[in-house]
Amino acid sequence: MKGMAQLLREHPFFSGLDEDYLELLAGCGENRIYNTGDYIARENDPADHFFVIRDGQVAVESYLPNYGALCLQTLHKGDIFGWSWLFPPYLWTFDARAMNEVHVICLNGKCLREKCKTDPKMGYELMQRFARIITDRLHATRMQLMDVYSPQPPPLERSR
Amino acid sequence: MIPALLRIDRRSEEYAGTFTLHLSADDGGALPEFMPGQFNMLYAFGTGEVAISMSGSPTGDKGYVHTVRVHGLATQALGRLREGEQIGVRGPFGQGWPLDQVEDRDLLIIAGGLGLAPLRPLIYSLLNGNWKARRVRIFYGARRPEERLYREELPRWSEVFELRQSVDHADTAWPGHIGVITGPLQMAEVDIQSAMAFICGPEIMMRFCIQALRSKGVAESNIYLSMERNMKCAIGHCGHCQWGPNFICKDGPVFCYRDIQSWFQIRAL
Numbered sequence: 384m385k386g387m388a389q390l391l392r393e394h395p396f397f398s399g400l401d402e403d404y405l406e407l408l409a410g411c412g413e414n415r416i417y418n419t420g421d422y423i424a425r426e427n428d429p430a431d432h433f434f435v436i437r438d439g440q441v442a443v444e445s446y447l448p449n450y451g452a453l454c455l456q457t458l459h460k461g462d463i464f465g466w467s468w469l470f471p472p473y474l475w476t477f478d479a480r481a482m483n484e485v486h487v488i489c490l491n492g493k494c495l496r497e498k499c500k501t502d503p504k505m506g507y508e509l510m511q512r513f514a515r516i517i518t519d520r521l522h523a524t525r526m527q528l529m530d531v532y533s534p535q536p537p538p539l540e541r542s543r
Numbered sequence: 544m545i546p547a548l549l550r551i552d553r554r555s556e557e558y559a560g561t562f563t564l565h566l567s568a569d570d571g572g573a574l575p576e577f578m579p580g581q582f583n584m585l586y587a588f589g590t591g592e593v594a595i596s597m598s599g600s601p602t603g604d605k606g607y608v609h610t611v612r613v614h615g616l617a618t619q620a621l622g623r624l625r626e627g628e629q630i631g632v633r634g635p636f637g638q639g640w641p642l643d644q645v646e647d648r649d650l651l652i653i654a655g656g657l658g659l660a661p662l663r664p665l666i667y668s669l670l671n672g673n674w675k676a677r678r679v680r681i682f683y684g685a686r687r688p689e690e691r692l693y694r695e696e697l698p699r700w701s702e703v704f705e706l707r708q709s710v711d712h713a714d715t716a717w718p719g720h721i722g723v724i725t726g727p728l729q730m731a732e733v734d735i736q737s738a739m740a741f742i743c744g745p746e747i748m749m750r751f752c753i754q755a756l757r758s759k760g761v762a763e764s765n766i767y768l769s770m771e772r773n774m775k776c777a778i779g780h781c782g783h784c785q786w787g788p789n790f791i792c793k794d795g796p797v798f799c800y801r802d803i804q805s806w807f808q809i810r811a812l
Contacts, residue, residue: 442715442721444715452715454713454714454715454721455721456721456722456726457719457720457721457722459720459727459730461730462730480715482715482718519729522725522751523722523723523725523726526723526725526747526748526751527711527712527722527723529747530686530711531655531656531744531745531747531748532655532656532657532684532685532686532690532711532744532745532748533686534560534612534613534614
């Protein structure tokens, strides 16, 4: 059975990270399994963790009054989600629900915040990696908003 | 330049505003062969002509298959036609996908929305074993699950090839990926030595897919895309589809990204 540090080492997000940092991070991580329909995170709940998906599919949802849960995107094996632990007020801003059996590595954000404070170099390394993921997610969201497959392109007068 | 009269044998609705026509010669005779990626000019009598990609099998069929989205007057007129009625057809025209280069390659077929139609003849060719790639992955992005083309065929394709579908919007009854197609593409492991990508979809979607492929190290010379412009004569005379030094109808619609990247990046061209 692989240890936590080995599992992290194999993930692209942690690729090239110093061994010492990996060991530190591994100390903040644990394996978890969620069943179909389980909520991994709920909007407005304290965001003390972030997750590395090892297997399964996770729906990122927002609840709309008089409609229900709206799925904004799905995340899959290899994806990472949850960065609300990085910024006050440390609350989840969406729901994350398991669409099938989901295996994750759950990393304790509180524990990581402390380690980043005491070791800013590691903090910077991690921030760079999170910034990349946040940028990719923003880019994808912009593309989604463009509705590129719509039969009606945006009116010309609105495009500059 | 004179259109042949073809009969609509079958018309099927893909989803609202998008339909597929199966055409054959009135006398049941053979029609000119085509290469995947080529197109025909379809003439709705009294209205006009429109360039529509081949979307049927290049072998084994006696006729042509075209998937059309209602957009302008000519496509509206085509959309009103029923089985048994006739249309004028000129073609096939243009340069198709470079199938002669796929052998032993890691082939990435990337389609967005209606862009699956010009890629379907290529997929049929690979299914039939006419051309063999080492590995074939199909990435198909659509707006919604019900706005995917050829829904009844996708399960069969997924048995033979690796098929990744992604829709921009769906409820949770949709078991697949929700999000843009660049997501699954970015997650894919790509052997940059043998990778070859064929892309067709809205231009902006192709642009983002090219960015994703380039960030993985796929060479410009291994990326091919099918361009769409307003084509009229289809033989490079009228200039309607001129794009930089190229005529899309004659030099394309399939281009190697290496050859057109400087034009592709110019706004409003």
